[in-house]
Amino acid sequence: MIKLGYARVSTQEQNLDLQLDALKKEGCKQVFTDKVSGVKATKPNFEKLMEYARPGDTIVIWKLDRLGRSTIKLIELIEELKNKGVNLKSLSESIDTSTATGNLFFQFMCVLAEHERNIIRERTKAGLESARARGRSGGRPEGLSxxxxxxxxxxxxxxxxxxxxxxxxxxxxxxxxxxxxxxxxxxxxxxxxxxxxxxx
CATH class of the missing domain: 1.10.10 (Arc Repressor Mutant, subunit A)
Incomplete structure (x- = not known):
């Protein structure tokens, strides 16, 4: 059981030093880094980290937003880690899913994620109904490149x-x-x- 660090910045110009220093101080045995936007679906070295981590390991990050911008995606990621038996620790928010308090936080995040899903569904439904009221159907025509x-x-x-x-x-x-x-x-x-x- 080891601590594995992950650090990310959005552009090539941004500096990783602050995150790397914090992860080193936390005692991470290995650190994976990416320089890619948080909204990007693919973070190459984070995917390598996910493959490298073993049950009982803890992935340490400086801040939750290093994993992405969407609450829903964050919850899905934490669920994936939980299924693998891997813990997540965020230094800035003092969150550790290996503790009872960390698990409570995770459950609260699940509630927020479901709330976000409901809002998205309601907005989509309202948009489609508004379009239909104006004689337009939702979405782009099927098969249009x-x-x-x-x-x-x-x-x-x-x-x-x-x-x-x-x-x-x-x-x-x-x-x-x-x-x-x-x-x-x-x-x-x-x-x-x-x-x-x-x-x-």
């Missing part, structure tokens, strides 16, 4: 000038089919009923 979404405003502009056929528009923007053009125009906010009156 990022490239097509980017060119949608230009396609709409050319289409609304009404001086080119749909075949010419498809040729100009390398759109593979008429149904795809339909989806692009719909995404751009074109009146689809008007579109269905095929032009030549």
């Amino acid at each position: 990022e490239r097509y979404r980017k060119i949608a405003p230009e396609v709409k502009e050319i289409y609304e000038k009404n001086n080119r056929s749909t075949d010419e528009i498809r040729e100009m923007f390398k759109i593979k089919s008429q149904p795809t053009l339909y989806k692009i125009l719909k995404y751009a906010g074109v009146d689809i009923k008007g579109f269905l009156k095929k032009r030549v």
